[in-house]
Amino acid sequence: MGESPGRVPTAHPDRIAIVSASIGAGHDGAAAELQRRLTAQGIVVDRYDLLDLVPARLGRTARDAYRLMLDRAPWLYQRIYSSTERAGGGGREVRALLRSAENRVLKALHPQTGAVVSTYPGASRVLGNLRLDGRLGIPVLTYLTDFSVHPLWVADGVDVHLAAHAVPAAQARAAGAKDVRVRGPVADPRFQPRDLRQRSLARVRFGLPPLAPLALLVAGSWGVGPVRQAARELRDCGAVVPVVVCGRNTALAAQLRADGIEHVHGWVDDMPALMHAADVLVQNAGGLTTIEAFSAGLPVASYGCIPGHGLTNAEALDQAGVAVWIRHQDQLKDVLDNLIDGPLGLSQRDAGLALFADSPDHGPAAEAVRVLRSGRPLAASPPATRRRTRLRQLAVTTTVACAVWTSAVAAGVATSDEGSTLMHAVSQSLDPDLDSGHAGHGADGHHR
Incomplete structure (x- = not known):
């Protein structure tokens, strides 16, 4: 079903993979509607949940921690969101978490996949890294599900960013995206004006x-x-x-x-x-x-x-x-x-x-098909060498951080003096402003 980690899948003109994440329902909902539209155009679609492709259930642990943060310690989420927004990327633990998923994502892709669409910023980071490393030789598109574009949405290596409106398109360009196309949003066709x-x-x-x-x-x-x-x-x-x-x-x-x-x-x-x-x-x-x-x-x-x-x-x-x-x-x-x-x-x-005035022929699914069939040259860099020992160390750090998030917030200590100190320490470890040796892009999940 998949290729070895060092090989580039062979493109097929009628197969697209969509990588989402079950964080809330928004990313999966957009992926489902894109799948419906692509299938109607005769495209074979494979759907993947990035959380299933992160080792040792770390993705789901991070999701549960994020949900608890929103519920019990929203101030912590605001701090992390703002700090990564300033720095243009996540901390070293987040990058390590996503690096750990790269081989699994590559192995999961069908060998005849012709293009990949991401509806989640973490998936875009993983796929962009694979493109930059030369391990994925097919186009990658990011469908921006939000009207505001956090820098984590804009991943180096992604070929095309699809925006619903000129406002998110401008924000994506300001964050460094080079090829941004306004193609409108997607919604289930059952949502129609009523009489x-x-x-x-x-x-x-x-x-x-x-x-x-x-x-x-x-x-x-x-x-x-x-x-x-x-x-x-x-x-x-x-x-x-x-x-x-x-x-x-x-x-x-x-x-x-x-x-x-x-x-x-x-x-x-x-x-x-x-x-x-x-x-x-x-x-x-x-x-x-x-x-x-x-x-x-x-x-x-x-x-x-x-x-x-x-x-x-x-x-x-x-x-x-x-x-x-x-x-x-x-x-x-x-x-x-x-x-x-x-x-x-x-x-x-x-x-x-x-926003929905254009015909489906001008929508994001149709644009994905055009990119798939364009035969555009694909600029992929030679594979990079990984330092796996360092990756394992950072992945362990991520596990510990997520566990602290989950246990601290679930216990309700975020509102106590001790809890505030603990959560502050965790947020410090994830703040790229305090990690001068690891500046740059990372990923985070948020969603609807």
């Missing part, structure tokens, strides 16, 4: 009030962020009735019901129908659900955003004119009224739908 009849039917189906203005509050598949506070403030502002989707966070759903929030959902399989029932979407991370709302013609507001990419996505979406960023509670009523019944909602609805 009044569909709105009424959806409200009956989900047991929602037939006439009240409804704000659909989402927080990703993990249900992270200050969701309880946002739900209460939406309810109390008097402009909307909140309908909250908690993803797989059952504890959050129970807490919201205890808070007196009447309409609370866990994981929702038919989000297109629930969006039909709503008048506005309120989001806190800028992930795939935001893109789906644009496709559904639903006005979007960012509020109560999570640290890191939640804040930078809110800013980029606001700059692009597709989603207003509500920064303060006292703005809620006026902005929501304007989104539901005013000109702001009409303009943002049009701007969101305009």
